[in-house]
Amino acid sequence: MLALLSAVALLGVHAASSAAQNNAGAKTLAERLGYTRDAKLIIVHADDVGVTHSVNAATVTALGTGLVNSASIMVPCPWFPEIADYAKAHQDADFGLHLTLTAERVYYRWGPAAPRDKVPSLVDENGYFWHDWNPGTHIDPKDVEVELRAQIDRALAMGVRPTHLDSHQYRLIMTNKELFAVFVKLAHEYRLPFFVTRDWFAQYPYLEPSLGPSDIVIDHTVTIEPSLPAEKWADFYTTALRNLQPGVTEFVIHVAYDNDEMKAATRERATWGAAWRQRDFDYFTGQEFRAVLEQQRIKLVTWRQIGELQQHQP
Amino acid sequence: MLALLSAVALLGVHAASSAAQNNAGAKTLAERLGYTRDAKLIIVHADDVGVTHSVNAATVTALGTGLVNSASIMVPCPWFPEIADYAKAHQDADFGLHLTLTAERVYYRWGPAAPRDKVPSLVDENGYFWHDWNPGTHIDPKDVEVELRAQIDRALAMGVRPTHLDSHQYRLIMTNKELFAVFVKLAHEYRLPFFVTRDWFAQYPYLEPSLGPSDIVIDHTVTIEPSLPAEKWADFYTTALRNLQPGVTEFVIHVAYDNDEMKAATRERATWGAAWRQRDFDYFTGQEFRAVLEQQRIKLVTWRQIGELQQHQP
Numbered sequence: 001m002l003a004l005l006s007a008v009a010l011l012g013v014h015a016a017s018s019a020a021q022n023n024a025g026a027k028t029l030a031e032r033l034g035y036t037r038d039a040k041l042i043i044v045h046a047d048d049v050g051v052t053h054s055v056n057a058a059t060v061t062a063l064g065t066g067l068v069n070s071a072s073i074m075v076p077c078p079w080f081p082e083i084a085d086y087a088k089a090h091q092d093a094d095f096g097l098h099l100t101l102t103a104e105r106v107y108y109r110w111g112p113a114a115p116r117d118k119v120p121s122l123v124d125e126n127g128y129f130w131h132d133w134n135p136g137t138h139i140d141p142k143d144v145e146v147e148l149r150a151q152i153d154r155a156l157a158m159g160v161r162p163t164h165l166d167s168h169q170y171r172l173i174m175t176n177k178e179l180f181a182v183f184v185k186l187a188h189e190y191r192l193p194f195f196v197t198r199d200w201f202a203q204y205p206y207l208e209p210s211l212g213p214s215d216i217v218i219d220h221t222v223t224i225e226p227s228l229p230a231e232k233w234a235d236f237y238t239t240a241l242r243n244l245q246p247g248v249t250e251f252v253i254h255v256a257y258d259n260d261e262m263k264a265a266t267r268e269r270a271t272w273g274a275a276w277r278q279r280d281f282d283y284f285t286g287q288e289f290r291a292v293l294e295q296q297r298i299k300l301v302t303w304r305q306i307g308e309l310q311q312h313q314p
Numbered sequence: 315m316l317a318l319l320s321a322v323a324l325l326g327v328h329a330a331s332s333a334a335q336n337n338a339g340a341k342t343l344a345e346r347l348g349y350t351r352d353a354k355l356i357i358v359h360a361d362d363v364g365v366t367h368s369v370n371a372a373t374v375t376a377l378g379t380g381l382v383n384s385a386s387i388m389v390p391c392p393w394f395p396e397i398a399d400y401a402k403a404h405q406d407a408d409f410g411l412h413l414t415l416t417a418e419r420v421y422y423r424w425g426p427a428a429p430r431d432k433v434p435s436l437v438d439e440n441g442y443f444w445h446d447w448n449p450g451t452h453i454d455p456k457d458v459e460v461e462l463r464a465q466i467d468r469a470l471a472m473g474v475r476p477t478h479l480d481s482h483q484y485r486l487i488m489t490n491k492e493l494f495a496v497f498v499k500l501a502h503e504y505r506l507p508f509f510v511t512r513d514w515f516a517q518y519p520y521l522e523p524s525l526g527p528s529d530i531v532i533d534h535t536v537t538i539e540p541s542l543p544a545e546k547w548a549d550f551y552t553t554a555l556r557n558l559q560p561g562v563t564e565f566v567i568h569v570a571y572d573n574d575e576m577k578a579a580t581r582e583r584a585t586w587g588a589a590w591r592q593r594d595f596d597y598f599t600g601q602e603f604r605a606v607l608e609q610q611r612i613k614l615v616t617w618r619q620i621g622e623l624q625q626h627q628p
Contacts, residue, residue: 052575053578054574079421081421081422081423081442085420106395107393108393108395108396109392110392114430115430115441117429117431127429127464127468150441157439157440158440259575260367260368261367261368264396
């Protein structure tokens, strides 16, 4: 009986997996977006919008250059109302929701969008999201569903029309199959594309079989090594752009201004800190990035374009 | 029967009132603090600590000068953990809790410390505290009690040892007798002095009869007219100090730095805004204030000293 169940499970995996591959085999994502199979396409995606005013201000400026062309918003954070107001007034901007289940800073914190006692496994003894999860932290997928629904509903109620969903700190991707299933379920229910890339399939084998046949998978992702020395910043990105594979690659970046607020909010560690984020801002709004894009004939695509493919699918 | 009830109620009022007056008649607050009856004593009290990093940083600097000598903390606000950490490391600092029931800004907001569904009358449709209360906002005193208890308990759990309680935007003082009763009840329960001044008794006749016989009443309070022109700032405070009455006066001030974060958090109106709060910081940490204190022989007292009187009372 166990052997039979395993065989059925395996069969299920193969069926889903081959459906996805057939789909991809027929037409690549680049082709579906109207480009040739060897086109190099990127989404330059700023994470963590809403977390501080510094991040909001830097993101709005970066989007204004056209070089950063997509971003995602943390609904439970204190500065969400500011960016919701901006998103409502700029319905053409490519804003997704950066679904959030942690409050990873020390001196500046936030809690769930859902009533705290409805999501007990997500909060610490003071009512904030956990600072971090360790193997002993039992996260209840039912709580995750309640919380993510509260975040999406608050965003909709406050005038945000998200183009996609993604996951803060990849918690919904890299924790376990159950949390990923909640992510996929809500994305389907709200009819939104969500960020998952083929690059993660080998390390997280539950991802691919959890996808539906019409879910879109991003080909690749690039994000900077958190501990890279400051002087290697531009080199890292420029090299990544020069070595870009054909297909769609999401650059996951984090922009902010290195000012008092951001310094204080992130002062316990340098990674993803104020100066760290200022470097991302400087590179992706600067001349070197613009020149490499041109030289390598790299085109920018948005989550809105990807979402439109999904909606037009039979 | 109604007449009888009224007579009893009146009797109750007179009893409490004359108890308070007898107390005051015996020894003034100044005398109980060890000064003469004609001494001019002030508490220079910075409100709203925890609301932003800018307010926290300016408050810590202002307390460091010794010219601002007391402050109170908003527990539900995002930067509470930063000031809780500071308070825990500086147990001698005179920090009270600035009990908070509103989120009065537009682009930067917070919600209750209690689970949201336990305090339904306090929150708007997006889960934040109401931006403002109007005559149609029904605030349930039971919700207020649940929320204030959650704020005090979170502060204690995170290492703050408050010296006093006061009320953000005076909501617990100036709304109605029921909310004031919750304030007094919790102050008694947690054995903390709370900010109420004789200056308010005429306008809010429920205040005085709601007090217990050992509650301490501050003689006077001074706070700046919100719409005063910037160039009149120093004149207003210096004149108030020159005309100071004998007894204990609390100067209710609001310090912050006029920086990007504070500008953004308060940009919808100038009153209590970033530049407005910078002016309070500049005056109360500056030479003119120091000189007037000396010239007028005004002494500074803290809430800690006032709380000690209460604890030593039989």
